[in-house]
Amino acid sequence: MTPQVPFLTFLIITVVKLLVVFVITLTAVAYTVLLERKIIGRMQNRWGPSRTGPFGLLQPLADGIKLFLKEDMMPLAVARPLFIIAPMIALVCAMVSISVVPFGALTLVKGVDIFQVANVNIALLVILGITSIGVYGIALSGWSSNNKFALLGSLRATSQMISYELALGLSLVGVVLRSGSLNLRDIVDSQAAHGALSWNVFGGFQIVAFFIYLISAYAEANRSPFDLPEAESELVAGYHTEYSSMKFAMFFMAEYANMITISCVATLLFFGGASSPFGHLFPAFGGIYVQAALSVFWFVFKIFSFLFLFIWVRSTLPRFRYDQLMSFGWKFLMPVAMANIIVTSLVMALKAR
Structure with missing residues (x-):
């Protein structure tokens, strides 16, 4: 917030941004479930949901109504207090992180950036901290x-x-070293000069760090092939075995x-x-609003690509054994992440001489 912006204007725009981001995120969550069911269905040579609405597009709405109307068993x-609050902790921590994400180019309306709810100087640490708290919801659940399967899963x-x-945290140190900032807007700006050639994964030679981050992120999200906390062949449904109705839906969301x-x-x-990805190869056209819309398009396209990768991996790879999972994290990913920090630091030090 700059001094020139009246507080009331800042407050109104911020509240509107919060509501818009909240609604869009919840809608994206619902349709990511549909996307997963449709893509996995196609990969397994079947249709996926196709009856509720045109092409099954109303299936998320039907699923939400069904979960909302189900009997809440306890x-x-x-x-009781911890049983009720656990899914709330998990969902709130998952949703709050979005507030510091810049999902478009810097676009000011009345002096306020409309494509970022909160521009925090340590936004990367905020995301890592909030997502770390989410583990409390799973542990408490x-x-x-009071169920042995749920306890083992948690x-x-x-x-x-x-x-x-x-x-995961160590894999991001190389990116922070290159950009010299923990502010997400600054990290993006440091990669914008020459398009894809300036991106950290290519021009920044952080491709090893990217794969460490990606593998660790699968484990953090309990996604296949690291979905052992929910291994239905061993633990029924893992930590949410006893949950039903909207409490179960909160974990799902x-x-x-x-x-x-x-x-x-x-x-x-x-x-x-x-x-x-084209950088400045093509001249800007269409004015500030077209450029803002294009920036949002590129951001959404990249996120969609990652979500597709999540789904593709789930439909392709088998589940790890638990000792393999832990050994892989401690004996392989950790040393490689530390080696990446050392190599990145040496390269930057040599360039600075």
Whole structure:
């Protein structure tokens, strides 16, 4: 917020941005579920949802109504306050992270950036911190359920997420070193000069860091092939075995919201955010509003590509064994992430001489 912007104007625009981002994120979560069901259906040579609405487009609405109307079962032996608050923690932590993501080029209306809810100087740390708190929701859900399958699932999820958070955080250090900032807008601007050649994954030689981030992010989101906390062949449904109705839906929504957040961070840190892959090869045309719309298009396109990759991996790769999962994180990803930091630091030091 700049001093020239009246507080009331700033407040109104910020509230509008919050509402718009909240609605768009929830809609994106619902239709990411539909996208996954349709793509996996095609990959398995079947149609996927096709009956509710044209081409099955109303299936997310039908699923939401069904979950909302289901009876909310609560076993007698659960720790009620923790059992109720656990899915709320998971969903809130998954949703709040979106507020610091710049999902378009810097566009000012009345002096306020309309494509970012909050421009925080340490936005990257904010995202990492908030997503780390989400593990409490999973841990509490398993413990409060008083169910051995739920407890085993939550213990798996907790140890898995804490272990892979280290490799994930270390993989981002090289990007921070290159940009010299933890501000997501600054990180995007540092990659915008020459299009794809300036992106950290190509021009920044952070392709190793990107793959470390991507693999760690799959484990953080409990997605296949690292979906051991929900291994239905072993643990029924993992940490949400005892949940039903909207409490179950909250965990479901949190998982897909985390997928969107992971895709946003990968786009911002490694693929230039909302910048065009063509850089300045083509002259700007159509004025500020067309340029703003194009920046949002590129950002959404990159996120869609990551979501497609999530779904593709789920339909292709088998699940890891749990000891393999932990060994891979500690014995391979961690050393490689530290080696990437050392090599990036040496290269930057040599360039600076």
